Amino acid sequence: MQIDILTLFPKMFVGPFCESILARAQKKGLVSIKIHNLRQWAKDKHKSVDDKPFGGGVGMVLRCQPIFDAVKDCKHQSQNLKLKAQSRNAGCKKPYVILLSPQGKVLTHEKSQELAKKSHLILICGHYEGVDERVSENLVDEEISIGDYILTGGELPATVLTESVVRLIPGVLEKNDATRLESFSLTNKQGKRLLEAPQYTRPADYCGMRVPAILLSGNHQEIDKWKQAQAEKVTKDKRPEFMASDSSE
CATH class of the missing domain: 1.10.1270.20 (tRNA(m1g37)methyltransferase, domain 2)
Incomplete structure (x- = not known):
């Protein structure tokens, strides 16, 4: 499985993804996790990715251009990627784009099981006052939340979603029935x-x-x-x- 995470704060993922199950899954070649700074797709010299909302309002909104360009590049770069887990996902090669948003459906174990069957996930971490609506309308396959409360950005939800999905990939956990006997299973x-x-x-x-x-x-x-x-x-x-x-x- 390939997981690309688009964020303004790449360092927030360093600790969780370098330890325990997620680190072992990457070492085994069962998953490849790449963290991308959205600012690298910014067009101006200041690398700005947000702007004031049309119609007025408090705060800043993430622009659609950097996100569209980032997702396009992630899809292109993954075309020739070969992973050990690729064969079991032969019918699910189309990248699945997720926006982490408080407006999304709450993540469940069943949803994690569904996502674990995908071969490529692209996670968009919202920030500030949100994301330009054109991203949700034209680019995103699904919006997901981790609960009915507000966080500063989508980085922590993306971390939670990634672990809940990766641990369900066959071969990640040591015992075959380790997940079958857990809560919610x-x-x-x-x-x-x-x-x-x-x-x-x-x-x-x-x-x-x-x-x-x-x-x-x-x-x-x-x-x-x-x-x-x-x-x-x-x-x-x-x-x-x-x-x-x-x-x-």
Whole structure:
């Protein structure tokens, strides 16, 4: 998979993308992540990419020209890219352009699964008071948000989206079923989404706080039943809306 991120603040991505799962995925060649400074597509000597909004208003708006040119170049540069993960995405070669915006649909695990099947994502990080509407109308395939709150820019949402997608690419995590047993990947008999069951590790007894005996029994069939029951209980207590909604929502 190829991921191109268009931003005014490239340094914001240095830490998260150089550690842990994202770093290993890049080292394995399963994903290539490139950070692009939008200012390199600016036309004037000051490298400005924003301007005052027509009709008046507070703040500045990102111009459409640098974004259109940046996306065009990213699409062109990726044509000859060869990655280990390319073969599984043979039918999804068209770059998919996403604008990180508070107006977008909230990111879900299901959406991350869908995006993990793409071969090329181009993420546009909004900033200031927003992005020229012509970008959304003519260039973007989808607008995505990470929650109903306001952030300074789209850099943190782009980081969240990237990790949520990359970890679902086969081969990124060490164990084949590592993602299958996580929260939002589990379901009950009715197909409702479930949170993950409680996890414990050594010591079995810490200051009188004991690990449930079933987990120490070695009876994996009973342990699986316990985990399923606990997952339903945790979901009912912490996210009851999952039990009431359809699994497709």
